[in-house]
Amino acid sequence: MDDVGQTPVRVPPTACVFGASGGIGRALCEGLAAAGCARIYAGSRSGAVPEGSGFEGFSFDLEDEASIAAAAAMMRETPPEWVIVATGVLTLPDGTGPERSYKRLEADTMAQVFALNTIGPALIAKHMLPLMPRGSGFTFAALSARVGSISDNRLGGWHSYRASKAALNMLLRNFALEMARTHPDSVIVGLHPGTVDSALSAPFQSGLAEGQLTAPQVAAANLIAVLAQLAPAQSGRVFDFRGEEVPA
Numbered sequence: 001m002d003d004v005g006q007t008p009v010r011v012p013p014t015a016c017v018f019g020a021s022g023g024i025g026r027a028l029c030e031g032l033a034a035a036g037c038a039r040i041y042a043g044s045r046s047g048a049v050p051e052g053s054g055f056e057g058f059s060f061d062l063e064d065e066a067s068i069a070a071a072a073a074m075m076r077e078t079p080p081e082w083v084i085v086a087t088g089v090l091t092l093p094d095g096t097g098p099e100r101s102y103k104r105l106e107a108d109t110m111a112q113v114f115a116l117n118t119i120g121p122a123l124i125a126k127h128m129l130p131l132m133p134r135g136s137g138f139t140f141a142a143l144s145a146r147v148g149s150i151s152d153n154r155l156g157g158w159h160s161y162r163a164s165k166a167a168l169n170m171l172l173r174n175f176a177l178e179m180a181r182t183h184p185d186s187v188i189v190g191l192h193p194g195t196v197d198s199a200l201s202a203p204f205q206s207g208l209a210e211g212q213l214t215a216p217q218v219a220a221a222n223l224i225a226v227l228a229q230l231a232p233a234q235s236g237r238v239f240d241f242r243g244e245e246v247p248a
Contacts, residue, residue, distance in 0.1 A: 009035050009228045012081030016041035018060065018071075018124055023198030024143070025086035026050055027220035032082075035224060041075055062087060062120030065127075072127035079131035082227065084191075085124050085142035089116040090161055098158035110160045117164035122171050125188075129179060137185035139227055144169055144190030144238050144246075151247045169238050169248065176236030187230045190238035192246050193219045214241070 015037050019025035021044035029042050029050045039056065042049045047059035058074055060067045089112075091097045096109050121142045132138045147158060148165025169190050176188040196219045214222075222241035229243060238246040 009225050011035040011037045011224065011228060013037065014039045014041075014078060014080045015082040015084070016043070016075065016080035016128070017084050017086055018043045018121075019086035019088075019143075020044050020050065020057075021046065021048060022086060023216040024193055024196050024219055025084075027216035028084055028086055028223065029055065031217065031220040031224050037082075039078070039080075041071075041080055043071055062116050062123075065123050068120075068123050069127050072131060075128075076131055079128075079133070079138075081136075081138050083124075083128050083138075083140045084223075084227075085121045085140075087116065087120060088143055088145075089113060098161045100157045102159065105159060110163075113160040114164045114167065117161070118167045118171065121168060125171070125175050129175065132179075132183060132186065134183055135185075137187070137232070138183070139187040139189070139230065140175070141187075141189050141191050141223075141227060142168060142172060144172075144192055146192045146240065146246050148190075148238075149247050172238070173236040173248075180232070180235065185232055187227075187232055187235045189227075189230060189235060190246070191223050191226065192238060192240040193223055194241045 011032055015032050017025050017028050020029050020042035029040050032040050033052055033054055038054055040054055041058060042055045043058045043060050045059060045061055047057045049055040049057035058071045060071045092112055099105055125140060145165045147162050148169050150166055172188055172190050179186045179188060194214045197213050197215055219241060226239055226243045240246055
């Protein structure tokens, strides 16, 4: 893939971001608008939208399929050409963080992490992919993580998080294969944004090497540039913020 920093970014006229209130989700909304996207469906639990014109807010809850179905129904008349799922959890709201040992595994914690990192995005795909017209290209992307790579796992630990992202990557591959049969111009991928300065990474930033932490605006610009270069032949894979493929 070409250097994402040297390629002009072309975005579609209509896009959708699930998770628009998060650090990277909001930055994606703002980056899409700055690149010329005229209509951006911005989804969050509250339904609040970023400042500026062109945003259409909607509310949804990853653990409430009815809310996801209602959001998709709202977009049926004018479906987005790009759908980006910018959701995910590393530390649960009660402060439970990733398990460093199998001895700390808890069924309830694992279920919650999978509900938010795997099942929720899958249900978004379930209701958004049917909106996409045949005969024209579209892109569906979900934020994943390099630690979801099985072949690249050298350290272990972070069991629920790693497993939930690996499962998400498998689902994205499944969706890509299925949609290619009826929508050969479709692109369905996972995206690894790097370590972004956000609430998700905040508890784990102290040990990072200098320069490893990326501002949300920079991360969003990188991901938008990557998405703009992807082709149907790359569907079903995971790419990092440089446009390099993350091994399965």
